[in-house]
Amino acid sequence: MRELASKRMRELASKRVSVQESARVSEQESMSVSEYKRLCLVKHESNYRYDVVGTNSNGSKDYGIFQMNSNYFCGRPSGTSSSTCWRVNTYGCADSCTSFTNSDISNDANCAVRVKNCGGFGKWYGWRNHCSNVQGSEYDYSTC
Numbered sequence: 001m002r003e004l005a006s007k008r009m010r011e012l013a014s015k016r017v018s019v020q021e022s023a024r025v026s027e028q029e030s031m032s033v034s035e036y037k038r039l040c041l042v043k044h045e046s047n048y049r050y051d052v053v054g055t056n057s058n059g060s061k062d063y064g065i066f067q068m069n070s071n072y073f074c075g076r077p078s079g080t081s082s083s084t085c086w087r088v089n090t091y092g093c094a095d096s097c098t099s100f101t102n103s104d105i106s107n108d109a110n111c112a113v114r115v116k117n118c119g120g121f122g123k124w125y126g127w128r129n130h131c132s133n134v135q136g137s138e139y140d141y142s143t144c
């Protein structure tokens with residue numbers, strides 16, 4: 001990724017593009033790293049499977065492709081479908097835990113985005129343990 005980014009920057013430099021254009025490209029490429037981090041998270045949480053239910057040592061369970069925890073992020077009676085962070089952090093998501101194990105991952109993604117926006121990727125142990133330093137293209141599936 002770094003090689004790609006620096007090659008791209010050299011190309012831009014040789015074309016004498018504007019500073020703004022260089023910044024825009026850099027921003028896009030850093031977003032790609034963010035994409036890799038998201039894929040890394042899913043790889044290490046569920047290995048890309050939507051129907052996985054994991055049991056934790058404290059008895060809570062993790063559901064689906066993002067392994068949403070039953071103590072915090074699913075099946076919360078007062079949970080929210082909004083992105084108001086105090087509500088997400090306090091009440092989690094209202095979606096039932098089993099709704100995170102079907103093949104329609106749209107509600108899973110909506111909840112995961114709210115959690116990420118309110119608490120960061122560090123809310124997931126899979127990300128903390130494996131993905132915080134992801135820089136490169138090991139999760140680049142664009143050629144698959």
Ligand SMILES: [Ca+2]
Pocket residue numbers: 099100101102103104105106107108
């Ligand atoms: Ca679902």
